[in-house]
Amino acid sequence: MKFYSTNNTDLRVGFKEAVFNSMPQDKGLYMPVSIPILDDKFINNLDQYTLPEIAFHVAQNLLGDDIPADDLKAIIHDAINFYAPIEKLEDNVYVLELFHGPSLAFKDFGARFMSRIMGYFLEEGEKQLDVLVATSGDTGGAVALGFLGVPNTRVTILYPKGKVSQIQELQLTTNGQNIRAVEVDGTFDDCQALVKQAFTDEDLNKKFRLTSANSINIARLIPQTFYYFNGYAQLLKAGINKVVFAVPSGNFGNIGAGLLAWKMGLPVEQFIAATNANDTVPEFLKTGVYQPKPSVATLSNAMDVGNPSNWVRIADMFKDDANGLKDLVTGFRYDDDETLEAVKAVSDQYNYVVCPHTAIAWKALKAYQQNHSAPDTAGVFLSTAHPCKFPDVFIKEIADKVDTPPQVADLSKKQKQAVSLGKDFEGFKGYLLNNV
Numbered sequence: 205m206k207f208y209s210t211n212n213t214d215l216r217v218g219f220k221e222a223v224f225n226s227m228p229q230d231k232g233l234y235m236p237v238s239i240p241i242l243d244d245k246f247i248n249n250l251d252q253y254t255l256p257e258i259a260f261h262v263a264q265n266l267l268g269d270d271i272p273a274d275d276l277k278a279i280i281h282d283a284i285n286f287y288a289p290i291e292k293l294e295d296n297v298y299v300l301e302l303f304h305g306p307s308l309a310f311k312d313f314g315a316r317f318m319s320r321i322m323g324y325f326l327e328e329g330e331k332q333l334d335v336l337v338a339t340s341g342d343t344g345g346a347v348a349l350g351f352l353g354v355p356n357t358r359v360t361i362l363y364p365k366g367k368v369s370q371i372q373e374l375q376l377t378t379n380g381q382n383i384r385a386v387e388v389d390g391t392f393d394d395c396q397a398l399v400k401q402a403f404t405d406e407d408l409n410k411k412f413r414l415t416s417a418n419s420i421n422i423a424r425l426i427p428q429t430f431y432y433f434n435g436y437a438q439l440l441k442a443g444i445n446k447v448v449f450a451v452p453s454g455n456f457g458n459i460g461a462g463l464l465a466w467k468m469g470l471p472v473e474q475f476i477a478a479t480n481a482n483d484t485v486p487e488f489l490k491t492g493v494y495q496p497k498p499s500v501a502t503l504s505n506a507m508d509v510g511n512p513s514n515w516v517r518i519a520d521m522f523k524d525d526a527n528g529l530k531d532l533v534t535g536f537r538y539d540d541d542e543t544l545e546a547v548k549a550v551s552d553q554y555n556y557v558v559c560p561h562t563a564i565a566w567k568a569l570k571a572y573q574q575n576h577s578a579p580d581t582a583g584v585f586l587s588t589a590h591p592c593k594f595p596d597v598f599i600k601e602i603a604d605k606v607d608t609p610p611q612v613a614d615l616s617k618k619q620k621q622a623v624s625l626g627k628d629f630e631g632f633k634g635y636l637l638n639n640v
């Protein structure tokens with residue numbers, strides 16, 4: 205499969221180049237030149253397959269012969285080695301739990317697949333790959349654990365001091381090996397600015413082979429389609445073949461992958477884009493005007509994005525069908541008070557605890573269902589992170605219900621190892637150059 209830039213469909217590169225570059229020079233994003241449609245026999249019999257089998261079939265159709273079948277199979281079995289179960293909470297309300305990977309967030313799907321693809325394409329004798337990544341919390345943990353031990357790679361994670369939860373910080377700072385953490389005395393935006401400047405710095409580019417691991421990378425998008433197919437497979441097993449998905453959205457990679465799955469033939473009735481106060485997309489769906497704005501801080505901070513970078517991919521998929529997009533996607537936005545109410549309502553109604561991001565998707569699903577009564581359609585909201593990653597948002601009564609999964613049970617015994625830096629670029633550059 206070749207990939208084009210959303211800014212220039214004549215520019216075409218192979219999968220390897222798209223993965224290592226992340227972004228074309230023209231600052232578009234890579235998309236497959238044609239989106240394959242999976243045959244009905246596969247779709248209608250999805251319940252016969254396991255998650256890795258589904259993942260392999262979907263990836264092979266998307267990638268063509270870029271990776272030989274046996275190698276792709278091995279990559280998928282290694283990367284997608286955890287479950288994504290659907291749980292029923294009440295009639296027509298289901299949760300798709302995407303937090304059973306090593307970092308307890310759905311970003312494990314993208315980060316684990318991407319790290320293994322990069323490891324696979326790195327040929328012997330090639331220069332070490334230096335991955336720089338800024339995180340507001342979840343990306344860092346997924347990328348760190350995704351790349352941990354992948355030969356010939358090194359990851360440098362920048363995170364804002366005091367602004368990530370304790371579990372998130374321990375996930376970033378206790379790995380050792382090829383992972384190092386930099387605690388920046390500043391905000392997430394400062395961290396991101398440092399990373400961006402590093403990519404354009406001549407000295408650093410001469411010395412290192414730099415790459416980014418953020419959600420614009422096509423190798424993070426592709427594996428996120430897998431769990432939509434697998435979610436549908438689990439509904440088929442329960443005799444249900446109509447579904448709406450509600451997706452907690454920030455950079456719109458997750459829902460973008462859902463829409464890609466739909467384009468590949470997954471029969472989804474409706475997608476619900478659920479955001480916090482950063483409501484650029486719900487506003488667009490309402491008014492038709494796409495007006496990015498500066499991000500505002502909320503309790504669901506992994507969704508604090510005012511200008512979602514994956515939106516251009518969605519716009520690209522629907523460039524000939526703007527009305528189709530409006531028919532298929534509904535937007536809802538909720539502020540922090542409503543988020544806390546939703547966390548409490550879910551806890552009270554189902555004795556089930558959701559993270560603040562997930563709570564927003566639940567509330568959006570319920571709002572949508574109020575106006576669209578469809579007894580034969582399952583409403584599925586995506587749970588993007590385990591609630592234990594966000595302990596500070598819960599009142600005690602709810603916090604007491606949150607379990608500690610084995611992935612993080614021993615974290616507090618480990619020693620934090622991070623370098624503390626200011627937000628000035630020279631300091632960061634000096635650190636990189638002095639720690640080869």
Ligand SMILES: *Cc1c(COP(=O)(O)O)cnc(C)c1O
Binds near residue numbers: 452459
């Ligand atoms: C990253 C993240 C999101 C937002 O996902 P996008 O793909 O950026 O829309 C939502 N919830 C959690 C917990 C996340 O970590």
